[in-house]
Amino acid sequence: MKENGAVDTKIRELVNDLQDFYLLSLRALLGLGRKPFYLRDVIDQMDYAGAGSLVIVLFVSLFIGMALSLQLSAELSILGLKMYTGRIVGLSIIREIGPVLTGMVFAGRVGSGIASELGSMILGHQVDTLRVFGVDPIKKLVTPRVLSAIVMVPALTIIGDAISLFGGYFIAVFVSHQSATVYWSSVREVFTLENVLSGFIKPFIFGYIIACISCYMGLSTRGGAIGLRRTTTKAVVMSFIMIIIADFVLTRLLLYVLGFSV
Amino acid sequence: MIVFDKVSFSYGKRQVLRDISFSIDARERMAILGGSGDGKTTILKLILGLLRPDSGKILIDGEDITDKSESALRKIRTKFSIVFQEGALFDSLNVKENVAFCLREYSRMSEEEIDQKVRELLRMVGLEEAMGLTPEELSGGMHRRVAIMRSLAAFDPKMLLYDEPTTGLDPVNADVICRLILDLARDEKGFIIVTHKVFDAMKVAQRFMFLRGGSIVLDGNKDQLIHSSVPEIQTYIRELNLNEVHTARS
Numbered sequence: 001m002k003e004n005g006a007v008d009t010k011i012r013e014l015v016n017d018l019q020d021f022y023l024l025s026l027r028a029l030l031g032l033g034r035k036p037f038y039l040r041d042v043i044d045q046m047d048y049a050g051a052g053s054l055v056i057v058l059f060v061s062l063f064i065g066m067a068l069s070l071q072l073s074a075e076l077s078i079l080g081l082k083m084y085t086g087r088i089v090g091l092s093i094i095r096e097i098g099p100v101l102t103g104m105v106f107a108g109r110v111g112s113g114i115a116s117e118l119g120s121m122i123l124g125h126q127v128d129t130l131r132v133f134g135v136d137p138i139k140k141l142v143t144p145r146v147l148s149a150i151v152m153v154p155a156l157t158i159i160g161d162a163i164s165l166f167g168g169y170f171i172a173v174f175v176s177h178q179s180a181t182v183y184w185s186s187v188r189e190v191f192t193l194e195n196v197l198s199g200f201i202k203p204f205i206f207g208y209i210i211a212c213i214s215c216y217m218g219l220s221t222r223g224g225a226i227g228l229r230r231t232t233t234k235a236v237v238m239s240f241i242m243i244i245i246a247d248f249v250l251t252r253l254l255l256y257v258l259g260f261s262v
Numbered sequence: 263m264i265v266f267d268k269v270s271f272s273y274g275k276r277q278v279l280r281d282i283s284f285s286i287d288a289r290e291r292m293a294i295l296g297g298s299g300d301g302k303t304t305i306l307k308l309i310l311g312l313l314r315p316d317s318g319k320i321l322i323d324g325e326d327i328t329d330k331s332e333s334a335l336r337k338i339r340t341k342f343s344i345v346f347q348e349g350a351l352f353d354s355l356n357v358k359e360n361v362a363f364c365l366r367e368y369s370r371m372s373e374e375e376i377d378q379k380v381r382e383l384l385r386m387v388g389l390e391e392a393m394g395l396t397p398e399e400l401s402g403g404m405h406r407r408v409a410i411m412r413s414l415a416a417f418d419p420k421m422l423l424y425d426e427p428t429t430g431l432d433p434v435n436a437d438v439i440c441r442l443i444l445d446l447a448r449d450e451k452g453f454i455i456v457t458h459k460v461f462d463a464m465k466v467a468q469r470f471m472f473l474r475g476g477s478i479v480l481d482g483n484k485d486q487l488i489h490s491s492v493p494e495i496q497t498y499i500r501e502l503n504l505n506e507v508h509t510a511r512s
Binding site: 120133 | 312336339342344347350352363364425
């Protein structure tokens with residue numbers, strides 16, 4: 001009986017947490033259309049999230065592009081299909097790897113930062129102070145972070161994709177000794193509206209997911225430094241898991257909507 | 263002004279307040295004493311509607327705030343100002359921006375007028391020169407003084423709430439804060455100070471409430487506090503005596 005009670009409590013807590021999370025996500029989104037707009041907070045967040053993450057995204061994307069090109073060149077040369085390297089690198093990067101990779105880098109750097117910052121604000125009574133001053137913490141703290149993530153993850157993805165393709169080019173031309181013209185024309189073939197759209201919609205959703213999870217985790221911090229460590233870790237882990245799940249769901253959905261047969 | 267009627271509150275399974283009842287007039291100068299985790303700060307949060315009680319009623323000026331929505335509570339909260347433990351200044355803003363926070367949020371003052379008002383407030387606590395500093399550059403005492411001025415910048419509260427305002431401060435800085443609390447109470451504004459430093463509470467308050475195990479074990483004046491037979495209170499009084507001896511010597 002006692003065990004049943006504990007399970008009941010756990011289930012009730014989980015349902016409450018989910019309900020609170022969905023409410024926060026919805027209110028953050030609705031906040032985009034309500035005054036005040038806290039423009040300065042949005043710009044600060046964009047600077048931290050976007051400009052601050054750029055170098056890491058560039059670095060990671062360059063090496064992923066190079067590694068991918070290296071792997072494919074090796075495999076495709078066996079089959080005598082080396083000229084398709086650019087096409088497969090481009091397709092993988094634009095539709096799949098670019099958005100997911102940027103999302104993960106963003107979750108690791110910005111998501112953890114958001115969770116720890118908001119968590120510290122909770123523990124230091126700064127969020128309570130906002131409420132006492134009559135300021136809605138979701139409007140003031142969550143909405144700017146969500147907006148910044150929705151704008152910055154796609155922007156970083158586009159830049160990251162370009163750098164990955166350049167990394168792929170570098171390996172294809174200088175290591176695998178392919179023609180630059182063949183590589184770029186092969187890449188150009190995958191720049192169809194369907195592929196670009198597919199790769200461009202995902203980062204918006206990923207940005208929203210990362211910001212909402214990180215803000216929710218940060219704002220539910222309890223229990224001092226240990227609690228802060230727990231929520232920061234949870235924010236990153238949950239963001240990673242949700243990015244992967246959302247990627248699969250979106251891929252299936254986009255393939256269906258854009259008319260690809262599986 | 264504030265009425266607690268059989269209020270209970272728990273953090274998860276840990277009950278911190280058990281059926282407590284008391285009332286406070288807006289002009290009273292009250293100290294809530296007790297050990298760590300005895301629910302002192304929880305009482306302040308319940309007054310402001312930042313937490314909701316498990317049972318019982320809380321009335322502010324006759325209005326039951328127990329089931330009020332967040333937007334309805336905003337109006338109630340303007341009747342108070344609170345200074346949380348360690349000040350709770352916004353880390354991302356400097357001293358001027360912290361004090362100007364509510365002015366920018368609610369008033370239609372020009373930037374020049376805001377600057378003037380902030381200077382005026384900071385001058386009162388001797389911190390005009392610290393306007394450009396960030397919270398991490400301030401000492402503990404400066405933190406509290408800025409937080410007190412910030413809480414008074416935009417609203418004209420009926421009552422001031424202080425959460426451990428002198429904790430972690432040296433005796434000189436603690437004394438500065440106590441005098442500031444008394445100064446601000448001069449124009450008939452009451453306050454509630456939550457502290458475990460009975461020596462500081464004695465300097466500013468007239469009424470004392472002592473919490474133990476979630477219940478009120480004493481609610482009375484200075485004499486009743488000093489002559490209480492509750493063992494925990496006697497321990498606090500012994501600390502008080504030591505402080506007085508120390509003060510007399512110095």
